[in-house]
Amino acid sequence: MAGQRSSSDEDRKLEAGVSHSQAPDPAPASSSGGGLHPAFYIALWITLSSSIIIFNKWILTTAKFDFPLFLTTWHQVFGTIMTQCMARFTKTLDSRHRVPMTKETYLRAIVPIGLMFSLTLISGNLAYLTLSVSFIQMLKATTAVAVLLATWAFAIAPPNMKVLGNISIIVVGVVIASLGEIKFEIWGFVYQIGGIVTEALRLVMVQRLLSSGDFKMDPLVSLYYYAPACAVINTVFTLFIEGPRITMASVQSLGFGVLLANGLVAFFLNVSSVLLIGQTSAVVLTMSGILKDILLVFASMLIFHDPVTGQQFFGYSIALAGLVYYKLGADKMQSLATDARLHFNDFRQKNPARTKVLGIAGLFLIVLSAFWMWGPLSTDRAAQYVRDVSS
Incomplete structure (x- = not known):
């Protein structure tokens, strides 16, 4: 929900089809992170990424604040204010000066990406009105598939039948999980799939933009550039769709304190992603995202009492296995398995x-x-x- 990453990141998808305030996926951050153990940054990112998803779900359904577009717009406005203040009063975003951003480049490259980003967040938040958190996390496993197909469609990468066969495992798993969904709702399903498609298009646009090598941005710098465009685009959608029925009383019934806390959690998610990228690697980020998705499925069962069937667990397990294989590859998985076995044997002997x-x-x-x-x-x-x- 907040302008988030992804999963996908996580390809870091704004970690929430909802607003997970996650910026596009650029280069590793240069932040040092202060010398704490990397596990701290992993736990922090997983906690904040999961928290914003559950927080948004609570606002939209439990608190009956039926204005997902307004909530998404608020996240972008809050992100804009925070990054503008950081740029003016701190040195955290000084790396933005190395980005060759002109007015023409902003209109040609950033605004279209901002539009896809907005549509991703809006679709995700609309899906959370009708679908369970657990089912949405299962559907998000197909983000990697959508991104791969988009890179082929835009000729960024040549089609590869072997890779297509690998990712088909993810699709099969998600189909099995979908057939086992008790709370299936067609429009929520359409919204979530639409969000996955626009996220894939966004990532492809970002990849094309970064291909020159000049546009290296960490998530906070990305948010600095994308949040204003997203805020304007979202405001237009909100005024036309939710404007006629939203009132100040609706906002007051939720509480300004709740909105402020929600915006802070979404923004801190971006900060945590900078720290995580700086302290670990893309492999760790991928595995952290998958672990987060699994934890969210169980958390939604405990918090929102979302029913999850055995068939869904079976299908989701297949999808996750396919996702891990696609992200890491056979060689990396074998290397990780060997390392884990050595550590386990050492622990068992001691x-x-x-x-x-x-x-x-x-x-x-x-x-x-x-x-x-x-x-x-x-x-x-x-x-x-x-x-x-x-x-």
């Missing part, structure tokens, strides 16, 4: 008793999870949900 306890606990959780997903409990929850909807 802590045999603790290893046994962890193994028993892990086996217990697997059995319990399998029973919960496939057993009568899952069926009862689904049946109860259907009865609730029917009544």
Whole structure:
């Protein structure tokens, strides 16, 4: 929801089809980050990225603030104010001076990307009005597929049938998960798919813009340039679509404090992405995004009581496996697996008793999870949900 990354980043998708205030995916940041362990930055990014998605979902559904376009516009306005203040009063955004940005370049390159960015955020927020957080996260697994197809369509990369076969695993997994969705709503599904398509187009435009090598921007500098364009575009959409029915009383009923907190979380997400990129690597960012998606699925079940069936878990697992393989490749996965095995063997030799306890606990959780997903409990929850909807 806030002008966010992605996932995709995460290709960092504005981490939320919702507003996750995430800027386009440029070059690694130069920030040093202060010497803390990289795990801190990973945990911070996952926490903020998940928080903005859950926060937006709560505002739009639980708090009954039925104005997703206004919320998205607010995120962009807040991001514009914050980055303008940082540029004026701090040195954090001094790297913007190295970007050869002219008025002509801004209108030709930034504004179209800003339009796609706005449409991504708007579509994502509209989807959150009707679809569950868990189902939306499952659909987002197809972002990598959409981006790849877009690069082929715009001749940025030549078509590769082997890669197409690899990403088809993701599609199959998402299809299985979609067929198992209890709360399926066609318009929410269309909005989310539309957001994925516009996000793919945005990333392709960014890739073409950065291909010259002169436009290296970290997420905060990107937000500095994109947020004003997005704010203007979103304002136009908001005035025509939500303007006639939104009132000051509607905003006051939600609370200015809630809006301020929401804008801050969205903005801090951009700051955390700068720190994460500076302290880790693209591989770590990819794996962090996938871990975040998994955690969000479970969090939505606990917080919003979203029903998730065993079939969905099965399909989503296939999609995630395909996504990991597509992002990392066989060689990198084998290298990571070898490193993990060496670390595990070292830990087992030094802590045999603790290893046994962890193994028993892990086996217990697997059995319990399998029973919960496939057993009568899952069926009862689904049946109860259907009865609730029917009544």
